[in-house]
Amino acid sequence: MAKPPEIAPVTAKLKLLPEEPGVYKYFDKSGNIIYIGKAKNIKNRVRSYFNKIQYENGKTKILVSKIWDMNITVVPTEIDALLLENSLIKEFQPKYNIALRDDKSFPLIKISKEPFPKIFSVRNPKKDGSLYYGPYANIRLMRIVLELCQKIYPTRNCNYNLSEANIKAKKFKVCLEYQIGNCKGACEGLETEEEYNESLQGIKNILRGNLKEVREHLKHKMERSAANWKYEEAAKYKEKLDILVTYQNRSTVVNHRITDVDVLNLAQNDRYAYINYLRVSGGIIIQSKNLELKKKLDETTEELLELAYGEIRSINGRTEEIIVPIELSLEGKFTIPGAGDKKKLLDLSFKNAMLYMREKSKQYEKLDPQIKVDRLLTNIKNDLRLTELPYHMECFDNSNIQGAFPVSACVVFRDGKPSKKDYRHFNIKTVEGPNDFASMYEALTRRYKRMLEEEQPLPQLIIVDGGKGQLSSSVKALKDLNIYGKVAIVGIAKRLEEIYYPGDSLPLYIDKKSESLKVIQQMRDEAHRFGITHHRNRRSKGTIVSKLTEIKGIGAETATDLLKTFKSVARIKKTSQEDIAKVIGPAKALLVIKYFEK
Numbered sequence: 001m002a003k004p005p006e007i008a009p010v011t012a013k014l015k016l017l018p019e020e021p022g023v024y025k026y027f028d029k030s031g032n033i034i035y036i037g038k039a040k041n042i043k044n045r046v047r048s049y050f051n052k053i054q055y056e057n058g059k060t061k062i063l064v065s066k067i068w069d070m071n072i073t074v075v076p077t078e079i080d081a082l083l084l085e086n087s088l089i090k091e092f093q094p095k096y097n098i099a100l101r102d103d104k105s106f107p108l109i110k111i112s113k114e115p116f117p118k119i120f121s122v123r124n125p126k127k128d129g130s131l132y133y134g135p136y137a138n139i140r141l142m143r144i145v146l147e148l149c150q151k152i153y154p155t156r157n158c159n160y161n162l163s164e165a166n167i168k169a170k171k172f173k174v175c176l177e178y179q180i181g182n183c184k185g186a187c188e189g190l191e192t193e194e195e196y197n198e199s200l201q202g203i204k205n206i207l208r209g210n211l212k213e214v215r216e217h218l219k220h221k222m223e224r225s226a227a228n229w230k231y232e233e234a235a236k237y238k239e240k241l242d243i244l245v246t247y248q249n250r251s252t253v254v255n256h257r258i259t260d261v262d263v264l265n266l267a268q269n270d271r272y273a274y275i276n277y278l279r280v281s282g283g284i285i286i287q288s289k290n291l292e293l294k295k296k297l298d299e300t301t302e303e304l305l306e307l308a309y310g311e312i313r314s315i316n317g318r319t320e321e322i323i324v325p326i327e328l329s330l331e332g333k334f335t336i337p338g339a340g341d342k343k344k345l346l347d348l349s350f351k352n353a354m355l356y357m358r359e360k361s362k363q364y365e366k367l368d369p370q371i372k373v374d375r376l377l378t379n380i381k382n383d384l385r386l387t388e389l390p391y392h393m394e395c396f397d398n399s400n401i402q403g404a405f406p407v408s409a410c411v412v413f414r415d416g417k418p419s420k421k422d423y424r425h426f427n428i429k430t431v432e433g434p435n436d437f438a439s440m441y442e443a444l445t446r447r448y449k450r451m452l453e454e455e456q457p458l459p460q461l462i463i464v465d466g467g468k469g470q471l472s473s474s475v476k477a478l479k480d481l482n483i484y485g486k487v488a489i490v491g492i493a494k495r496l497e498e499i500y501y502p503g504d505s506l507p508l509y510i511d512k513k514s515e516s517l518k519v520i521q522q523m524r525d526e527a528h529r530f531g532i533t534h535h536r537n538r539r540s541k542g543t544i545v546s547k548l549t550e551i552k553g554i555g556a557e558t559a560t561d562l563l564k565t566f567k568s569v570a571r572i573k574k575t576s577q578e579d580i581a582k583v584i585g586p587a588k589a590l591l592v593i594k595y596f597e598k
Helices: 007-014 040-052 058-066 076-094 137-154 164-168 193-208 212-227 232-246 301-316 340-367 369-384 435-455 468-480 515-548 558-564 571-576 577-584 586-596
Strands: 022-027 032-039 069-074 106-111 120-123 131-133 261-268 270-280 284-294 321-323 394-402 403-412 424-427 463-466 487-492 499-501
Touching: 007 040, 007 069, 007 340, 022 040, 022 076, 032 040, 032 058, 032 076, 040 058, 040 069, 069 340, 106 137, 106 193, 120 137, 131 499, 137 193, 137 212, 137 232, 137 463, 193 212, 212 232, 261 301, 261 340, 270 301, 270 340, 284 340, 321 340, 340 369, 369 515, 394 435, 394 515, 403 435, 403 515, 424 435, 435 463, 463 468, 463 515, 468 487, 487 515, 515 558, 558 571, 558 577, 571 586, 577 586
Parallel strands: 261 321, 394 463, 463 487
Antiparallel strands: 022 032, 022 069, 106 120, 106 131, 261 270, 270 284, 394 403, 403 424, 487 499
């Protein structure tokens, strides 16, 4: 027998992609990274590779043919995706990416460490005691920021050594920059170091995002210019104020002050823990890794994180600071941030862990469907606060039109799926008129009385379609059968999908996106469909039989015999008297023929 072809893991992962910014890595069958890309919307971008019939060039077609697996990392913004992509391409140099031969990196803004520091852009930071801000993926924005700083707080751009001795010795003369207002003449002592440093603090506020003081300063300048009828000057300040607001919308991850940091977070279920690890250097996420840990002895979250950290440290070495969600009893600087950029990094790590857990869970469920069943039933158990897994669930719904032909339907779900061979319907016998409560009582009584008599196992959960009234009638039926408390029972009200418990006046609201609510809704809708179908059939037969019984001398039993033989009233009309007489006798056959002749 021929061996079935292998299915690439990337095929299943295409269905699980998030619609968020991030970076994707493609692997070949040998596990080598062959391409790294970024996207504003990972789902749309990655799927576009596999949905095309024709490609822009032959290289892309070859690339797609070699993709065997895929790994993704989500980030807050498209700029962050660009930065991470740039860093990863340099590290791994994938075959199908453009080679960054000049090792071009993103620029930073530098405040030099010297008397009367200078502010300018650099690409390669040095450990010289200077301050660095960035990196900036948007170079135009960086230039605007530099220009903004220069306009608000003029600083020098010369290369003079402005030591106190040199200034006192009058070694330098002011240049054109002073004449046009771009410098205040520190070289000739026209600006003190204290005044210069005060301006420098304003620049640092802009670069750090502490813009309240700067914004108020600009607003004051704008209003003063307008008051003095200097409208062009006021418009320029207004323009700079708008630029400042744009600059405020900076990227979270692009923060050069966060350097040499590890971030560790996890998502978990009953069987596995999924760890996400991020390494941040110079404000850029330079590495992202996922780990899967299989639980053996109900390990705590702390134990799982410590085990994962030990594994990662053995590979990547130690960093200055580790950002984690809970306290760990390990040596080192562990930070649990409550807010700010570090908290956003921790949240980002959790999001990646959740995506990894969802991806792996789908893979396992495909290999072993029972895992999906157990997960689903565990969710229902937890959401409905049950004491055991509901492997067997039953749902009841009533149907009638103004009390005519009342029926009740019972649908059965086993392992979270419909078991149609176990469906039952009940023609209500003891209720006159439209009485949902009494109909529900009769249906449950008949259903579970028979199950007890036949010694069939009872369900773990009963759901009744309706609010408090239907639930109360159902509870009374269970009490009269002496099985109340042995089986969990709830009611679901249609309007707001509220879940009611016996004896509890306040309903439970389950998350609208929850799998538990979806299963309950499916059972309710299935019971309604099954009940309506049976009700229509019964009503249709009842209406036709009543039409035949309008014939004087023809009763319900005779009408039923005619329908069983000829299937419909239309056929009876076309049938000869002799053929009808064979079923109900000559005398009654004559009555039928004369009725239809009229």
